[in-house]
Amino acid sequence: MLKKAYDWIDERLNVTPLWRDVADHDVPAHVNPAIKMSAFVYCFGGLTFLVITTQILSGMFLAMYYTPDITNAWFSVQYITGELLLGNVVRGMHFWGASLVIVMMFLHMLRVFFTGAYKAPRELNWVVGVLIFFVVLAFGFTGYLLPWDQKAYWATAVGSQIAGSIPWIGPWIQTLLLGSHTVGALTLARFFAIHVFFLPAALLVLLALHFIMIRSQHIAGPL
């Protein structure tokens, strides 16, 4: 039955080559921790992706209860943390996951660096990786404000002041960040929009590029 359904779709869309390419490509021994234990460093990229996935999922559930306005934001987070069924676990995953992404991404970057995997022909994938790094940092910066507690508010206030102190363009950057001259309702609204719409879009595009390049260039050979 399933086979029939698959064949019906495959006849029309010819999907087999698409997944066959991914499924059948050979994974070399030097990246396989089951063959050589020290190859676990090659898992860091995949594990980063795993954490990104849990971030996206836990974030989608948080968005069901979070309210992005300055009167309710803190209360909605308080409700999620204190009363909502499993709310503290979902928020806990998103909170700790944010740090874990950074750690795993950093380890992955070190692995790529020390194995010299950024060398020709993989220069562009390194550049894409650095861009991913900045997008993830931006996730952290915008997400930090959303609970609207003291820590959040003052970190953003100082962060935007630092941006504002940059010569010439500083004040523009500050206004662009805050939406006004101080951290307030407009800031929270735009940080929320950036955190849940702009950055995920950018991240997914960059990750797609990252993975397509790995697939077409293959993983770098053994040292």
Next chain:
Amino acid sequence: MSGGERIPGTPRYRHHLQKNPGTEPFFPNFLLKEWIVGAVFLLGFMLWVVFNPVTLGDRANPDDTSFIPVPDWYFLFLYQILKYYPGPDIVFGTVLVPFIGTCLLIFVPWLDTSKDRHPYKRPLATLGMVLTTFLVIWLTNEAAVQHRAEVASASGQPSAGLPVLPRKDPSQIQFIDTSDPGYKLFEQTCANCHGAKGQGNIGPAIYAIGKYWDASKLEDFIQHPAGAMPPMGTLSNLTQVKEVASWLAKQKG
């Protein structure tokens, strides 16, 4: 190697020892193994999450400027760099150093162009990254330590080595001898930081400091205080210091 090459009828699972030792198909062989790694990793993560519950601070209060701001830990190294360029030099910390760092990172493939990939065969690149990593970790730690010290000294915790009184509700505190002129001075000066009942505020609790220190030790401390307390505790002369000290020494809880 690529899709479509699998011969129809061959089993999906190929053992790596049979043919072509070492390599195996990405799916299902390799991915299943990676999922095992992922499952163990997720388990560890969930245990961490469950045993380290998230907290929520007080609601944002734009009027409370006494809150000591701090960015999330992964921005601390940048924050720490700022502290080394005070005043007009701040552009080094806000723009120059991060900009140079970013450029170096992005252009790594064009800076290290040798064919060699082994880290030992390109010592400059390896050493550079090792040093950078240690520097970032050190800066992060330094910022965290400084922030903790700042919070401690502003949250009314005395510096190490000084007596520590437990926090107490002001209504539970009874002062002795409130007709003493020392008490009047206390109310006007010390109370601003230590609370009207000495229960502690920006400065630590001192409602029963007489249990630990006598009048002369107190005089001495008020003139040469520790941490964030201003000299003389904002009193204007030695006579006043003596008066406050002699009254405060009587407060033994």
